[in-house]
Amino acid sequence: MNRIGCISVNYRSAPVEIREKLFVNPQDFQCICARDAEIYALATCNRTEVYWTGIEERAVLERMEALSGIPGETLLKSCEIFRGEEAIKHLFAVASGLDSLVIGENQILGQVKDAYRAALAAGTTSVFLNKALHRAFRTAKRVRTETDIGRYPVSVASQAVELACHIFGDIGQSSVLIIGAGEMASIAAIRLKERGARDLSIINRTHSAACDLAMELGGKPKPFEALREELARCSIVITSTGSPDPIITRAMMDEVMKRRRHEPIIIIDIAVPRDVDPEAGKCYNCYLYDIDALKAIVDKHITYRKEETDKALDIITSEVERFGKWVRSLDAQATIRDLFALMDEYIASEMGSNSLSPEQRAAVEQKLRISLKRFLHRVASFLKEHPTLPNIEQARRIFQLDEDYQDRHKG
Amino acid sequence: MIIRIAILFYILTGIGFIMYLFWRDSRIVLVSRGLFLASIALHVIHTLFLGGQMNHVPLASPAQATNMIVLLASLVFVPFIFRKQTAVLGAFFLPVAGFSLGMIGPHLDESGGMAPALSQTWYPLHTVSVIAGEALFAVAFVVSVVYLIHERIIRKGYLHWTASGLPPLKLLDRILSVCLGAGFVSITAGMIFGALWASSLGVELSHIGAKISAGAAMWMVFAFSIHQRFAIRWSGGRTAVITIAGFVFMVLLFIGMNMAYPESHGIGLTG
Numbered sequence: 001m002n003r004i005g006c007i008s009v010n011y012r013s014a015p016v017e018i019r020e021k022l023f024v025n026p027q028d029f030q031c032i033c034a035r036d037a038e039i040y041a042l043a044t045c046n047r048t049e050v051y052w053t054g055i056e057e058r059a060v061l062e063r064m065e066a067l068s069g070i071p072g073e074t075l076l077k078s079c080e081i082f083r084g085e086e087a088i089k090h091l092f093a094v095a096s097g098l099d100s101l102v103i104g105e106n107q108i109l110g111q112v113k114d115a116y117r118a119a120l121a122a123g124t125t126s127v128f129l130n131k132a133l134h135r136a137f138r139t140a141k142r143v144r145t146e147t148d149i150g151r152y153p154v155s156v157a158s159q160a161v162e163l164a165c166h167i168f169g170d171i172g173q174s175s176v177l178i179i180g181a182g183e184m185a186s187i188a189a190i191r192l193k194e195r196g197a198r199d200l201s202i203i204n205r206t207h208s209a210a211c212d213l214a215m216e217l218g219g220k221p222k223p224f225e226a227l228r229e230e231l232a233r234c235s236i237v238i239t240s241t242g243s244p245d246p247i248i249t250r251a252m253m254d255e256v257m258k259r260r261r262h263e264p265i266i267i268i269d270i271a272v273p274r275d276v277d278p279e280a281g282k283c284y285n286c287y288l289y290d291i292d293a294l295k296a297i298v299d300k301h302i303t304y305r306k307e308e309t310d311k312a313l314d315i316i317t318s319e320v321e322r323f324g325k326w327v328r329s330l331d332a333q334a335t336i337r338d339l340f341a342l343m344d345e346y347i348a349s350e351m352g353s354n355s356l357s358p359e360q361r362a363a364v365e366q367k368l369r370i371s372l373k374r375f376l377h378r379v380a381s382f383l384k385e386h387p388t389l390p391n392i393e394q395a396r397r398i399f400q401l402d403e404d405y406q407d408r409h410k411g
Numbered sequence: 412m413i414i415r416i417a418i419l420f421y422i423l424t425g426i427g428f429i430m431y432l433f434w435r436d437s438r439i440v441l442v443s444r445g446l447f448l449a450s451i452a453l454h455v456i457h458t459l460f461l462g463g464q465m466n467h468v469p470l471a472s473p474a475q476a477t478n479m480i481v482l483l484a485s486l487v488f489v490p491f492i493f494r495k496q497t498a499v500l501g502a503f504f505l506p507v508a509g510f511s512l513g514m515i516g517p518h519l520d521e522s523g524g525m526a527p528a529l530s531q532t533w534y535p536l537h538t539v540s541v542i543a544g545e546a547l548f549a550v551a552f553v554v555s556v557v558y559l560i561h562e563r564i565i566r567k568g569y570l571h572w573t574a575s576g577l578p579p580l581k582l583l584d585r586i587l588s589v590c591l592g593a594g595f596v597s598i599t600a601g602m603i604f605g606a607l608w609a610s611s612l613g614v615e616l617s618h619i620g621a622k623i624s625a626g627a628a629m630w631m632v633f634a635f636s637i638h639q640r641f642a643i644r645w646s647g648g649r650t651a652v653i654t655i656a657g658f659v660f661m662v663l664l665f666i667g668m669n670m671a672y673p674e675s676h677g678i679g680l681t682g
Contacts, residue, residue: 162570166565166579167565167579167580168580169496169579262644264646264647285648
């Protein structure tokens with residue numbers, strides 16, 4: 001397990017000015033990826049991480065330094081370094097969204113997979129990192145299905161979209177009205193578009209701003225005077241203007257609902273001060289949510305996600321343990337291979353200095369090989385069944401397989 | 412024996428769908444769907460067998476009428492159960508179906524007040540239409556309950572995992588609207604067939620007045636609901652509330668009428 005290392009420059013350890021200089025990909029590391037070495041690089045807006053095996057940590061740092069132009073000292077101060085089991089644990093946590101800015105977000109898994117595809121295309125990963133990454137995908141899937149960590153939206157925009165989905169089902173069939181051209185409204189509109197909204201109208205007091213946002217989102221700009229008509233037509237309304245007074249009143253909604261023939265409408269009012277008179281929400285089939293209501297729900301969801309983190313960490317611990325077993329079984333196999341190579345060496349040296357006829361030689365060699373194989377079989381079986389580090393070390397020490405094994409494994 | 416196994420299967424299916432509501436595991440829904448089909452198959456076999464024994468549609472007692480309502484409502488539920496978005500409706504319908512069948516199961520073989528002589532052309536048409544309408548209202552009732560629960564959750568805004576499996580309000584409203592419309596047409600046709608049947612037997616109005624009044628009252632409740640739904644566009648919550656009230660009224664009438672006039676369908680002969 002100690003063969004793996006990770007350098008992570010993330011939102012906790014470094015400001016965006018440093019992170020943006022470190023937008024690397026696996027091809028950038030091909031030059032330091034010698035035979036038996038593996039490297040995997042992940043770069044997102046919140047983190048740049050490099051995982052390696054079979055390479056010196058210093059070489060990776062120097063390469064990162066050369067790629068980013070960030071001085072080594074600054075780079076060291078801006079990164080977190082994980083080694084061995086900690087690196088695997090970190091990889092699994094990243095893939096599961098536990099290390100993300102918004103705990104439990106699921107975009108990161110797609111990014112980890114994309115980076116893996118790039119690494120495969122560049123040929124920088126092999127047995128060890130391939131296995132580690134597949135285990136990371138599996139862990140992320142378990143975390144997602146066995147815990148509620150990613151189940152509830154934790155942004156006001158996502159919660160608004162979720163509520164709309166609960167009322168209308170397929171958002172693609174519903175018309176959306178965005179009132180105001182502010183950032184919050186546009187984020188909500190983007191979320192709605194991601195969920196399939198096609199018919200998007202944008203109304204703003206400054207018509208040019210509505211036109212700009214409409215252009216950006218692929219919607220239709222409408223004059224402010226068309227507000228009533230659009231309210232009567234659209235089923236999902238997101239309003240976020242800077243108006244000091246409500247722009248949608250109870251009387252207006254009464255009239256609108258009549259024109260809509262009481263078809264349900266959801267109004268998400270994310271403006272402060274509010275754009276919609278709270279009384280308007282009392283109209284039949286009108287679902288009104290203001291920013292406070294949505295924030296309260298989102299806060300509840302965030303708390304819930306945090307509570308689920310412990311469960312997710314348990315899953316990660318068990319998966320790291322499983323991966324550790326696999327790594328140890330690799331070590332055990334290598335030791336077994338070395339033992340049998342030693343046996344061949346021993347037989348060759350014994351058979352080299354005697355005066356037997358070829359037939360006698362073959363018979364003795366066969367007998368010797370069978371006896372030694374029987375003897376080694378016990379050791380091999382034991383190592384296969386109990387591939388722990390002390391057992392492997394013990395076996396290598398007894399048979400004097402190599403001197404540097406312990407040094408390698410103590411990192 | 413067959414009906415006992417069917418009841419057991421209905422209950423198991425209900426438990427399965429309740430589990431699915433909470434755990435949303437595809438294996439649970441797969442098993443539950445299988446059990447549901449088996450329940451319906453057994454239920455149909457038993458009803459056909461009963462009809463064969465009686466030599467006419469097995470609707471000669473309140474127990475048999477309830478049995479038929481449950482069977483038809485279950486058949487209406489088949490497409491819902493096999494649609495991913497509406498499968499959880501089974502968690503609300505099947506326990507009620509299982510419980511109703513459990514209550515009437517032991518009395519299914521008892522023939523009520525109807526004499527075989529009454530089995531004329533209009534009688535099966537009358538009963539089957541009315542029962543089909545009532546079955547559709549039963550489905551509308553279940554959908555209304557789910558609608559109100561889901562609407563309440565949405566109004567609060569906290570969409571718990573269990574709630575996230577409930578069908579969207581718009582879909583529930585569409586199902587409700589179809590069930591109410593079809594149920595109303597069926598009940599209306601049933602009432603017309605009933606009048607034709609009574610007149611073909613020369614029954615005096617005084618003998619079946621109570622039954623006609625009760626039927627007319629129930630018809631009025633649903634007519635009001637339909638009118639508000641289609642003319643004034645009371646979609647959603649209000650329709651759901653009226654449907655629930657109408658269904659409860661229908662059940663009370665059904666029980667009340669059968670207790671007060673146990674042989675009301677036999678009056679034609681004796682009168």
